[in-house]
Amino acid sequence: MKTRLTNKNNSLPGDTLKKLINHIRKVDKISIKDSDEKYLSLMGYFHGYQACRFVRTDSPHNSLNIKRFSQIRNIYNVNDQLKLLFYPIIMQLETALKSRIIDILASNHHCYLHDIFANCLNGYKDIIPHNSKLRRKRRDRIKNKYRIEGKLYNAMSRNIGNDTINYYVKRNQEVPIWAIFEFITLGTFGYFVDLLNLDIRKKLEESIGIIDNQDLKMMDNYSHDDTYKKYTFICTHLFLLNDLRDAVAHNKIIFDCRFRSANSSEAVKYQLRRKFHMKQPVTFNSIVDYFTLTSFYQYKLGINVKYIYAEQHQLHDILLSFLNHEGESNFDKAFGQDAFKKLHQINFKI
Known part of the structure; x- marks a missing residue:
């Protein structure tokens, strides 16, 4: 700002x-x-x-x-309380999501970079270049593929003395992807997932359980003939989460979501609203919307709901403290008029 x-x-x-x-x-x-x-x-x-x-x-x-x-x-204190609430949640989700993709890659014998680059990070092939826009999109995907390759190799070389990497180096073995994932950011991980081919992204979303038949129908309408746009819910989610993660980790202001840079499609906004049967729209202009997203992932990744409800009560108390001290006008500007309504509609009958 x-x-x-x-x-x-x-x-x-x-x-x-x-x-x-x-x-x-x-x-x-x-x-x-x-x-x-x-x-x-x-x-x-x-x-x-x-x-x-x-x-x-x-x-x-x-x-x-x-x-x-x-x-x-x-x-300022409310902002600090929000950071204390979200930091462990984001760290937990980052670890769990990396573990899921590692499991999918390893189960298909994709453990090492040369194989992953050739057979997994080839989502650009899902783009059929019917027109100039799609040709540019395909070209951009290829550029991003090489950029991510560089980031993964750089992560490995920077941490060559670390025990995790050194274990394989000493034995003259290739460093597997799960070791390298220890040293990449959530943003880099988001781009990695975005560049995966359609089949692997499909397996990942199905493995976590973030899509159902209605989501697939919605994505069919959203993507039309652009097949590569399917199974991109998790990519959008990761970029949204990374914005929050970076703001929290770098000690920035988060209470009003000024950190947001990632775009969220109408399909993604509607998906979360439908999952929780919300009457209010999800816009990602309120910190409650980000909590809705983290809660959804925590539940799908197997976190006990009593812990998620405890976090929900904690967020409620933080918002109530702001409201009591700053009044309704300031609260509505910072969090939205429907913040409490949306927060109370987060349940796990989904």
Whole structure:
């Protein structure tokens, strides 16, 4: 999110904390005590204070109604609580999803990079180049294939001294894919899955259980004659999860989903809404939508529902704390008017 000071005659980013406090008090018209200097120092001026004054962008239309610095502190604390909630969930999902694809590859004797590159990361062949758009798409897939190959080899070479990689190197053996997966990011993993051929993506989605007959019918309508678009639910899911994962891991603001960069198709949005029988739309402009997605995957991957319900109650309490401290107007801007309704509709009769 871009943030800026609009009054060039007042405090600038390089000023001392005391001058920044005077700027907050005189220019931003926000009540702040001199003793709040330590909290401003801990959260940072741009990273914390300015970031918590707005929702998604720093336009006046998206500004929160902030009168006191204590409100900024509360919003910042809520953001920290959300990161503490999501971090272990994302790490758990990343490990479980990598394990699923490893199981599918290994069961078909695809364990080593040269074989995987030749026989698995060849999804570009599923694109029939009927027109210039599809020809460009196929060409882009081929480029991405070589890019991912480079990332996998780089991950292996960077960690050549690690015990996991070194175990195979010492024995003069090829390093299997499951060892390399230990060192790739969720984003790289998402591109890896996206480049897999149709047959393997189908096995992966069926293995996890994220698709049913209605999903397949919807994808038929969505993909029309473009077969390569089928079985891409998990690819879209992974890119959405990676946005959240990167924001949490790199200590960014997440409460208003400003981290979102991945696109989500209408098919994916409708899929989650239908799975949980939600009356409200899933847009991924609310952190509740991301919780809906993580809960769906946790359930399908076999996590005990009592743990997921505990996380659901924890998110409810975090949202309620924000509402009680910041009021309905700020809450609706940050999380959406239907946040609690959507959260309460997450159940596991799916």
